Amino acid sequence: MTVVAFEGPAGSGKTHRLMDELGEVIGRDPLADHQRVIALTFMHGSRRRLDARLRGLDALNRRFQAVTLDSFAWRLTQRWRRLAAYHGHDIPAAGQYGATCTLAAALLQNDSVRQWVAQSYPVVVIDEAQDFSHERSEIIRGLTQSGNVLLAFDEFQCLNTALLPIPIEGWLRNHCEPVTLEGCRRTDDAELIAAANAVRDGAALERNGNRFKIVATPGHINHVATWIANGIRWRGDGGNVALLTPSRQGGFADNAVARVGQRPVGNHNSGPFGIRWESSDDEDKAAIWGALGIAGNCTVDEAVATLAPHRTEPAVNSLRDWILRQRSMKGIDEIAADDLRRELGRLLSLRRRHGYLNEPQFAAMTIQQAKNREFDHVIVLWPYTVPNDDNQRRRLLYNAITRARRSCTVLVQGPNLLNGPPFTAAGQPQ
Numbered sequence: 001m002t003v004v005a006f007e008g009p010a011g012s013g014k015t016h017r018l019m020d021e022l023g024e025v026i027g028r029d030p031l032a033d034h035q036r037v038i039a040l041t042f043m044h045g046s047r048r049r050l051d052a053r054l055r056g057l058d059a060l061n062r063r064f065q066a067v068t069l070d071s072f073a074w075r076l077t078q079r080w081r082r083l084a085a086y087h088g089h090d091i092p093a094a095g096q097y098g099a100t101c102t103l104a105a106a107l108l109q110n111d112s113v114r115q116w117v118a119q120s121y122p123v124v125v126i127d128e129a130q131d132f133s134h135e136r137s138e139i140i141r142g143l144t145q146s147g148n149v150l151l152a153f154d155e156f157q158c159l160n161t162a163l164l165p166i167p168i169e170g171w172l173r174n175h176c177e178p179v180t181l182e183g184c185r186r187t188d189d190a191e192l193i194a195a196a197n198a199v200r201d202g203a204a205l206e207r208n209g210n211r212f213k214i215v216a217t218p219g220h221i222n223h224v225a226t227w228i229a230n231g232i233r234w235r236g237d238g239g240n241v242a243l244l245t246p247s248r249q250g251g252f253a254d255n256a257v258a259r260v261g262q263r264p265v266g267n268h269n270s271g272p273f274g275i276r277w278e279s280s281d282d283e284d285k286a287a288i289w290g291a292l293g294i295a296g297n298c299t300v301d302e303a304v305a306t307l308a309p310h311r312t313e314p315a316v317n318s319l320r321d322w323i324l325r326q327r328s329m330k331g332i333d334e335i336a337a338d339d340l341r342r343e344l345g346r347l348l349s350l351r352r353r354h355g356y357l358n359e360p361q362f363a364a365m366t367i368q369q370a371k372n373r374e375f376d377h378v379i380v381l382w383p384y385t386v387p388n389d390d391n392q393r394r395r396l397l398y399n400a401i402t403r404a405r406r407s408c409t410v411l412v413q414g415p416n417l418l419n420g421p422p423f424t425a426a427g428q429p430q
Contacts, residue, residue, distance in 0.1 A: 003144050005151040005172060008181030009200060010402035014152035017181065018125055019053055021150050025123055026059045037064040038121040040072055040140075042131040046372035050127055065121075069136050070097045073104035080107050094346060101135040108142025117146040128372060129153035130166045137167035144175055153178075156200060159368055159395055186374060187405045195408065199398040202426030207418075211407045214423060216415035222266075224252070224381070225259035227411050229270035231379055232260075232362065239376025239406060243275060243364040245383065246396040252383035252413050257364050278365040281348045288313060288348075289341055297336050300327045315347045322347075367400045378404035382412045390421040397422040 004021055006014045022037065031037070037060060039050045051066035067075075077084060077100055081091050084103060092099035107113045124143050130153040132140065143149055155166050172178065184193050191212040198205050207214040217224045232241050245253035257275050264271045279287075292306055303323050310316045322343055326332040367380075380400045386393055401408050412418060 003149045003175040005176050005178035007153055007178045011184040011186030012181040013185045018150050018152050023059045037123045039066040039125040040069045041127045046128045073101045076104045105138035105142050114146045122147045124149045126151040129168050130155050130158040134167045141171050196401045199394050199422050204425045205423050214410045217411045218414050221255045221259050224256040226266035228260050229265050232273050233270040235377050241362050241377045242375035243379045244367050244370050244400045245381040246367050247385040249385040250383050253381040275362045275364050284348050285345045294337050300333055303335050318347045319344055367396050370403050375403055376406045378408045380410040384413050394422040
């Protein structure tokens with residue numbers, strides 16, 4: 001069994017090289033009729049990207065599955081639940097991702113499980129491996145004993161400080177010498193490339209380019225809103241715009257986005273522009289659950305009646321169908337509120353996992369939410385509330401800049417922030 005790994009900066013073509021390597025592996029050793037390639041990653045955005053790239057690989061002929069590592073771990077533990085119980089392991093409940101991954105890693109040490117994986121998925125493709133926690137990394141380590149593993153990662157793009165140093169580093173270099181990639185395939189704009197490289201290398205940033213600029217926006221929120229609205233109005237190419245922020249605490253980003261949507265701003269009366277904040281599954285669940293107002297246990301008929309006014313929300317409609325199935329298939333007539341809330345969360349997760357929604361023209365989100373995605377134009381809202389860790393600040397700004405294909409503007413809440421990292425050279429006195 002072999003491990004081939006690629007490491008390199010954002011946009012250097014790691015996923016492209018994974019696809020090239022996969023094509024060569026399949027060419028040398030074609031899949032049997034019952035076999036598939038399994039493609040694994042951590043976030044749904046990168047899973048969708050992997051799925052799209054694999055669909056375009058003619059040699060594969062769509063014989064693949066692209067899933068998150070958590071989903072794969074759940075399937076594995078469910079398939080081998082009797083074996084797990086035989087060895088004294090408890091089966092984690094749905095949503096207990098860490099425990100499920102720990103059990104999946106333990107099961108992969110069993111010869112029968114490894115043989116099943118080898119026969120079912122002789123090639124494993126893994127992208128964005130820097131985002132895997134210890135228990136998830138142990139799953140990958142177990143998979144290396146079963147088949148060919150093709151893996152891509154970039155330690156600098158890990159935004160979870162609790163994962164540093166990234167867990168896969170503990171064993172990967174004992175299995176292979178990663179191929180280091182350079183350059184940038186995402187954009188050919190020299191200013192964007194130079195800015196990203198400077199942040200990554202800990203160098204000072206040029207602030208007044210045409211395609212990349214850094215602007216201090218002290219004073220009234222109208223100043224920030226004017227830069228945003230003018231940036232949208234004058235982008236010229238009609239491309240999409242993403243507003244990214246490392247932190248929504250303090251209201252700097254939220255107030256600016258709200259102001260742009262209210263009425264025109266600036267001498268040129270740009271706007272208003274409707275910019276939608278992207279929500280997380282937990283935020284959506286809290287909002288929907290709050291609107292439903294279910295306080296305790298209820299009968300099936302009571303639950304269906306409560307959901308009826310909210311069925312324009314797809315997840316609510318699916319929840320209603322689930323409730324009715326509980327009665328028709330299991331004879332259940334009373335539903336616990338906790339079960340309803342848990343099922344709602346599962347349905348929202350499925351929506352994000354399998355959704356292929358087009359990017360909105362104007363969207364706002366955290367830098368963490370923007371990982372593994374690309375936008376024509378990026379406006380970064382950099383507040384005072386960024387974590388007080390120089391290396392983490394560099395990682396955050398780097399991930400924001402490298403989301404842009406055509407332009408990036410960084411709007412900084414106060415000029416004093418420009419006197420330190422990530423805008424100055426690493427180690428430079430503040």
